[in-house]
Amino acid sequence: MLASIPVAANAKDAPDQSAPVLTQTHVSAIEVFALADRARGQGNFETAEAAFRALTEDPDLEVRTEARFRLGMMLADDLKRYNEAALAFRRILDDKPGAARVRLELARMQAMLGNMAGARKELRAAQAAGLPPAVEQLVRFYSRALNARKPLGGSVEVALAPDSNINRATRSDTLGTVIGDFSLDDDARAKSGVGLDLRGQGYFRHGIEPGVDLLVRASADATLYREADFNDLTVALQAGPQYIWGGNQLTFSFGPARRWYGGDLFSTSIGGGVSWQRPLGKRGQVRLDGNIVHVSNKRNALQTADDFTLSASFDRAFSGRFGGGVQLFGFREAARDPGYSLAMGGASAYLFRDLGRTTLVGTLGYSRLEADARVFLYPKRRAENRYSASIAATLRALSLGSFAPLVRLKWERNHSSIELYDYRRVAAEFGVTSAF
Known part of the structure; x- marks a missing residue:
């Protein structure tokens, strides 16, 4: 599980003539996840997004799925790019239609985009697929959260x-x-x-x-x-x-x-x-x-x-x-x-x-x-x-x-x-x- 991404010496600053740059290197998926999470935690969303998107091309389905989920959560919660987040969650469900948590997040994105009908459709689909008790509580939470609508x-x-x-x-x-x-x-x-x-x-x-x-x-x-x-x-x-x-x-x-x-x-x-x-x-x-x-x-x-x-x-x-x-x-x-x-x-x-x-x-x-x-x-x-x-x-x-x-x-x-x-x-x- 290897990924190839551009990495700057100083993650918070754009590279310039005097800053050494690691232009291309091969690192493990675990290391790229760590880099992306660290960059997100520091508010460097550009680097985090580049790392997550690189991992979405990994040949391992589980790595791609995890990368899309983390990317979607960052796009939704940090960057408020709900449309792109919805696309990331939708892509996971294309491969794993039974991923209940992902379907709930897609319902949340539909609600934030103002598509109440689409949000409720995803909640019904999640419940039709069968949910454990803890996730049933999340469904009830998101059903109430549909009131937080996009202006x-x-x-x-x-x-x-x-x-x-x-x-x-x-x-x-x-x-x-x-x-x-x-x-x-x-x-x-x-x-x-x-x-x-x-x-x-x-x-x-x-x-x-x-x-x-x-x-x-x-x-x-x-x-x-x-x-x-x-x-x-x-x-x-x-x-x-x-x-x-x-x-x-x-x-x-x-x-x-x-x-x-x-x-x-x-x-x-x-x-x-x-x-x-x-x-x-x-x-x-x-x-x-x-x-x-x-x-x-x-x-x-x-x-x-x-x-x-x-x-x-x-x-x-x-x-x-x-x-x-x-x-x-x-x-x-x-x-x-x-x-x-x-x-x-x-x-x-x-x-x-x-x-x-x-x-x-x-x-x-x-x-x-x-x-x-x-x-x-x-x-x-x-x-x-x-x-x-x-x-x-x-x-x-x-x-x-x-x-x-x-x-x-x-x-x-x-x-x-x-x-x-x-x-x-x-x-x-x-x-x-x-x-x-």
């Missing part, structure tokens, strides 16, 4: 997105109406293309009192194409209090959103919602969400509506590397015109599995939609059955810093009584994702 954070995802039906439109040449068949122009029919998907969200958290925060969130979602007529951009801003007590988290939010389609303003909305979640047993989590939003449609005033959404979800870890969840939802849109008013309900399920340094996530979904009445022009009342499926892979083996490559494949089939809304769609995304 600023967010995430970003960038991907190329080839799509067989970018406008979710019919492939038919004609549209049947009560007064005869109309010919559809090219823009009203299914079009394929390759877009650029951009998604980002950021938040600011301000503590009001113990257990109560003011949470402000901003988000943007854009799909851009060479043909600007199909560009789709949505931005939103929400703010409200968040309450934490016991294992419960209750969040209220309110704010505006705007959507542009084809470069023109498509809709504006204002509304709010409430979300409640809590652990269910040692391995599960339940979440309830409700939202009320007023949407003003700028292209068709008859579609201006009040939207109501309710959803319930349950997530569970089956083991340290395997888990899943289900969601039920209901949606009601009360539009000015009964023909555009509708009710929809559905369900979705997902499974995730860590395979080495790759995380796979598969989803299946179904929804049923029915309109209140027939739009005057159409021969039937709108009724639809929509099916969807996707599979995604996060390739941590190819990570560059905090960015990890992401591949996602999606399929949709919408059976509609109105020809205009009947479509098939296959899409893919090739990009990178990161939290900060």
Whole structure:
């Protein structure tokens, strides 16, 4: 177990012309650990980090694991570089998914990064893997410690997105109406293309009192194409209090959103919602969400509506590397015109599995939609059955810093009584994702 690292004669000072330097030497892993720990104790984190990172290349798995753990702890506790610390702990778990202490530290990093869902997922995975009594106490400690949240954070995802039906439109040449068949122009029919998907969200958290925060969130979602007529951009801003007590988290939010389609303003909305979640047993989590939003449609005033959404979800870890969840939802849109008013309900399920340094996530979904009445022009009342499926892979083996490559494949089939809304769609995304 040998490591090769640059060592300066005076560890606290940068080498200069007059200072002798040991440029390269071979020492045992034990000696490098001692050097790194001594440098860390003296506050010389640059030397300590170089030593730990050299040991992460050691051919012995146990040496690499210990080096990554010590590096992660130093990055987290001394340097507050939580993102890099999380990567170090994640790399250990790729090799040793049953390392409970490491998974707890990863959960702590997720919490410090503001990713509460990710933190709770890691805690559930740790408990699913089986924990000794002493570690169970740590889990309870870290569950309470999730209240120590990062004041600023967010995430970003960038991907190329080839799509067989970018406008979710019919492939038919004609549209049947009560007064005869109309010919559809090219823009009203299914079009394929390759877009650029951009998604980002950021938040600011301000503590009001113990257990109560003011949470402000901003988000943007854009799909851009060479043909600007199909560009789709949505931005939103929400703010409200968040309450934490016991294992419960209750969040209220309110704010505006705007959507542009084809470069023109498509809709504006204002509304709010409430979300409640809590652990269910040692391995599960339940979440309830409700939202009320007023949407003003700028292209068709008859579609201006009040939207109501309710959803319930349950997530569970089956083991340290395997888990899943289900969601039920209901949606009601009360539009000015009964023909555009509708009710929809559905369900979705997902499974995730860590395979080495790759995380796979598969989803299946179904929804049923029915309109209140027939739009005057159409021969039937709108009724639809929509099916969807996707599979995604996060390739941590190819990570560059905090960015990890992401591949996602999606399929949709919408059976509609109105020809205009009947479509098939296959899409893919090739990009990178990161939290900060």
